[in-house]
Amino acid sequence: MSRLRPPVGPDDHAQGPADAPVTLVEYGDYECPYCGRAAPIIQRVQRRLGDRLRFVFRNFPLSEMHPHAEHAAEAAESAGARAGNDGFWAMHDAIYAHQQDDDDALGDARLAEYAGELGLDGRAVLGDIRQERYADRIQGDFMSGVRSGVNGTPTFFVNGVRLDGSWEEEDLLTAIEGASGQA
């Protein structure tokens, strides 16, 4: 019933070939511990499927519950704007890798620190975070998720169809391979 809209386009953050038989979209929140747990699962699935999979991430910060989620999304968007697609994904991975370090792991200064460790200008990223420079894009992602039937984080879409079942590694692979067979 719930389908992704708008479909994946050139403005999305994507890894993997655009003509891959399967596109997996995640709506995620950087402070959500379930999304943190999903991050390495997705990486393993990506390694196992290689060029047969394109992975796309859209922001879905539940900021009422997660006070740092919005600024963490700003940090990843800033890295993407400053260092391209690779910059976005490096920051994305760094945020999830540090998510559970301690209570302040996603504070503004720490986000800037992670950016610095990736070779980005940490102070400039911090400025972007504080200005909430990419708020419109983040809100656009969020509302597209609401319209697509996102019901919590993480929510996955496999070739545009919401995945209502488990996203454990084997289950995710089964769902992807099922969609691949139909493609």
Place this chain on the structure above:
Amino acid sequence: MNSSALKPGTPAPDFTLRSTPDQSVSLADFRGQNVVLVFYPADWSPVCGDQIALYNQILPEFRRLGAEPLGISVDGVWCHRAFGEARHIHFPLLADFEPKGEVARRYGVYREKEGTTERALFVIDGDGVIRWSYVSPVGVNPGADGILEALEGLQAGRGEPAGAGR
């Protein structure tokens, strides 16, 4: 789908339930504006971004469409208070607590065996008539897309009374 849930075109049964230990909310208080009645099984759902958290996050969107959400579960007022405070919920959570599940029964969405309500949504217009309803399969959080479409339909003056009419 639970076929006993009240259908579009049906006048929404009025009720008065406690939202806090010393405050009550009546459906009739909301005449003239749309109401989204959200029956949900329990506070403290063990997932991030559960249904209530999602609706809380998109409260501005509901209000833009002239609607106020009301959450209803069989949890008591003290439970609702703790949950609402912990998750920063900015809309009323009503306690269908005594007699347990009475309002859910009147809307046809009580699960006798489990002793909780269904995950059911009702969009009620300013005249107190149900204009859209949906019962989600057990365990599937329905999200908000259906509600927003129903509210936009009302706003455009083409709500779907789906047969029953008014």
